[in-house]
Amino acid sequence: MSLAADSLGLPEARVVTAADPAEFAYTVFHDRHPRLFAQVRHALPYGPAQLDALHRLEEETLTGTLQPLDPGAELAAAGDRAEWTEWGAPYFGRGLRWTDVPFLWSESYFYRRLLSATGYFAGPWRGVDPFGPMKADGLAGAAVDRELAAYGALDGMSAAERDSAVLHACVAGNQADLGFQLIAGAPVGVSLIVDDSAAIWAHLNEREPGRVNLVADNAAEELLPDLLLIEHLITTGRATSATVYLKPRPYYVSDAMTQDAVALLRRLVAAPGLAGDAGRRLWGYCTDGRVRFEAPAFFCSPFGFHAFPPEIVAAIGSATLTVFKGDLNYRRLVGDRFWPVTTPFADLTGYLPGPVAALRTCKSEVAVGLTEAAAAALDAGSPDWRFAGRHAVIQFTEVRR
Known part of the structure; x- marks a missing residue:
């Protein structure tokens, strides 16, 4: 049973894996990942060693068994090889397929292995983001132009x-996830099925302003409205400062690192009109310390947020x-399990202070916080609503257990 269920007295719920061809997680390994391998191979002029390692990793994930990190493929100074050896102890050497282990764990390990295959931790390709060209295309693309103009x-x-x-x-920007676009194609707009935005603004308006935290997701056109939200909260006096949590290394195709945030800020500062004004204010908030970027190693680990280190909890x-x-x-926040959709969002996040x-x-x-009637209507009218990217939630709780 997960930490969430143990600590909150919730019923058991099945852990998501990629084993069932009828479930979405299976398509990630058998549809999304093959497309991703093709994109990575063509995005940068990798040599035979990297191309061969990528091919072998693809074959392992599709038809082989889960293997530990290759100690000869990277420097020991990569920093987390010992941790992954420990984290994988329940799975390595047991003849398990990638689809047999928890989906959250296997996806995270997949991206760690992909970095090893591309030489990210050693040699001439050390530190080169294999997803960098895709992020750059997103940042330079028409979607960012439209967002800047719309502002x-x-x-x-x-x-x-x-x-x-x-x-x-x-919320609309969350469709910019490059990994998701490998399956879904161009964004088509979202329908909010839970909207607690009024409660969020009431909460901020009724309290003395303080620090807000943003646990960021994707770079480029998704990170743009996120940073503009931070600027808006500080400029309107709802927040005195902000901490933006980013990834310390490439992760899940388009997840934002510090360099991605800086690249976006530079484009935002150069924009005309209101967007550029907001960008210059935001740049100033960074330089005077009101906005801070943090990139803890935990955010590239294979765990849910129940395992947050003490400093992040604080x-x-x-x-x-x-x-x-x-x-x-979201999966890491509520637990990557098939919870009943009526499970209250507040119950699953009550471990945070x-x-x-x-x-x-x-x-x-994963979907929680809905009524049975709402879920039934969605199932009837749009059976793929959980994973097709056409529906969204804004959920909020200030209730601490």
Whole structure:
């Protein structure tokens, strides 16, 4: 039983794996990952050693058994090889397929192995982001141009309309996940099936302003509205400062690292109109310390947020609000299990000591916080609503157990 169920008295729920061809997680290994391998092979001029390692990893994930990290493939100084040996002890050497182990664990390990295959930790390709060209294309693409231009519409809005626009833009931006686009194609718009945005603004308006945390998801066009939300909260006096949690290394194709945030900031500062004004204010908030970027190693581990280290738990407990962006962060926040959809969001996040909001486009099987009637209507009208990326939630709780 998960830590969430143990500590909160919740019923048992099956852990998500990629073993069942009828479930979405299976398609990640058998549809998304082969497309990803093709993109990575063509994105950079890798040599025979890297191309061969990528081919062998692809074959292992599709038809082989789960193998430990190859100690000859990277420097011992990579830092986490010993940890992965420990984390994989329940699985390595047991003849298990990748699809037999918890999906959250196997996906995380997949991206760690992919970095090894591309030489990220040793040799001439050390430190080269295999997803960098895809992120750069997103940053330079028309989607960012449209977002920057659309931001100008805030000039004619009331204060309440601006609040709504910047928050809902973050949810729409979650469709920019490059990994998701490997399956779904171009974004098609989202329908909110839970919207606690009024409660979020009431919470912020009724309290003394303090620090907010943002646990970021993807780079480029998704990170843009996230950073603009942070700027809006500080500029309107809802927050005194902000900590933005990023990934310390490439992860899940488009997950944002510090260099991705900096690249986006540079583009935002150079934008015309209101977006550029907001970008320059945000740059100033970074340089005066009101906005800080953090990239703890934990965020590239294979665990849910029940296993947060004490310093992150303390940062959540002392914040006015912690916002979790995206589907992966949602799975890690509530637990990657087939919870009954009526399980209260507050129950599954009650292990954290501060107010929590989740802004998430639904791209996986996990779904909670709905009524039975709402779930039944979705099942009848859109059977793939859990993972097709056309539905989204804004969920919030300040109730601590």
